[in-house]
Amino acid sequence: MVTITPKTLDEALEFRSKERMIPFAGGTDLMVRRRSWSGTSPHFEYPVLFIGKLPELKKIAVAAEDNILAIGAGVSLTELLEHPEVPEILKQAIRVMASPAIRNLATLGGNICNSSPAADTLPPLTVLSATLVLQNTASRREVPVVEFIKGPGHNDLKTDELLTAIHIPVVKNNFYFYKKVGTRKADALSKVSFAGLAQTSDEIITEIKIAIGAVAPRVVSSVEAEAFLKGKPISDLPKLLPELKQMYEEYIRPIDDQRSSAAYRKEVSFRLMEHFITQLK
Ligand SMILES: Cc1cc2nc3c(=O)[nH]c(=O)nc-3n(C[C@H](O)[C@H](O)[C@H](O)COP(=O)(O)OP(=O)(O)OC[C@H]3O[C@@H](n4cnc5c(N)ncnc54)[C@H](O)[C@@H]3O)c2cc1C
Structure with missing residues (x-):
């Protein structure tokens, strides 16, 4: 070499x-x-x-x-x-x-x-x-x-x-959430990883970003879905969840491999998304 x-x-x-x-x-x-x-x-x-x-x-x-x-x-x-x-x-x-x-x-x-x-x-x-x-x-x-x-x-x-x-x-976000789902707590590759950032003011979402890893050939993010959430009252989020999931449906295309199944990865992605947006204050 x-x-x-x-x-x-x-x-x-x-x-x-x-x-x-x-x-x-x-x-x-x-x-x-x-x-x-x-x-x-x-x-x-x-x-x-x-x-x-x-x-x-x-x-x-x-x-x-x-x-x-x-x-x-x-x-x-x-x-x-x-x-x-x-x-x-x-x-x-x-x-x-x-x-x-x-x-x-x-x-x-x-x-x-x-x-x-x-x-x-x-x-x-x-x-x-x-x-x-x-x-x-x-x-x-x-x-x-x-x-x-x-x-x-x-x-x-x-x-x-x-x-x-x-x-x-350098931006001050008042809310962030990160979760990696792997086989073990350490030294394991991701089955799914989720990152979310948000800014809220008077219980309205003023900025929001979502990215999901290991569920498609590239990190999944959607400008349209983020624009859809911006300006919405936090209290409306639970009822908007089905529409939000629909917007990500076409992008979340996981594979079955030795680490996990496609069905598990998709289900976990949506659960993490739900957890993120329902924790916003
Ligand atoms: C036991 C083990 C566990 C691991 N666990 C994880 C994990 O949990 N999560 C995870 O994401 N990764 C993990 N990895 C993968 C790896 O450690 C990371 O991706 C790491 O950040 C790679 O950095 P490196 O400097 O070693 O890259 P290198 O091996 O030096 O390079 C990786 C690639 O990037 C190119 N490259 C590097 N630097 C540059 C540059 N400045 N400009 C242009 N090209 C460049 C190289 O040519 C090569 O193609 C693991 C690896 C091992 C061995």
Whole structure:
């Protein structure tokens, strides 16, 4: 396995512009995906670009002028848990991911770029309206996380780009709910995960976001359903529930696999949705 270890982000992007390489951050997805059952080294068809220690990707900062929390793509899950500015809903998802040892290595950028339907940071990042900063040597673009993921293992990253940062608008939500349903409390992949954020004022919903993971090729969210809920009195929510479920029906398309059945995943998704909206105050 050929490994390139750039010292700066510019150097990394330069390497990436010259030939096809595989970015390697914490390696916790890559080393499993590329493992060789015969006990020999994992197989990488292109040189490995080690970006796990690049200082530019290790920063967390709030840009006061535009009220954006900027998280470097190479920040580990443990570092996120320890930072006071990281939104609690994202921390809740991270606390139930993998184990402490894996969280010390695993990065936020790696979880996003692996683009698994069961990636646990994606539902919180979706409700937080996160955008992703993608850079090559010549340019920089920013795309919403919901547009970046194209399907299981597929995303909008170009072969000369790196994900360099995750931007999260700093907004005060007065209600959030996160739940991961797995086989165990720790070190288990999601059967379903649910993230909900809301702002209410005088018992009216002024803002609401819902995202459900592991029940479709991409995280399920619906702008129409969220618009339908906005402006509604909280007391009306129980009676609006059947209509709301109907709006998500076509998007929640789980599969049967070794972790769970499609029917269970769908039922649990709707129960979590009901729990979220009936807890709003
Ligand atoms: C035992 C175990 C338990 C786990 N449990 C969970 C869990 O509960 N929930 C969950 O969601 N995941 C889980 N995972 C998966 C994994 O730990 C996470 O997805 C992790 O965040 C991946 O980060 P990484 O830095 O290790 O990624 P890597 O393995 O380094 O990379 C993953 C992918 O992203 C690409 N990549 C990484 N960084 C960048 C970048 N900056 N720019 C462009 N491309 C990039 C790589 O090329 C690769 O394709 C688990 C893994 C293991 C081994």
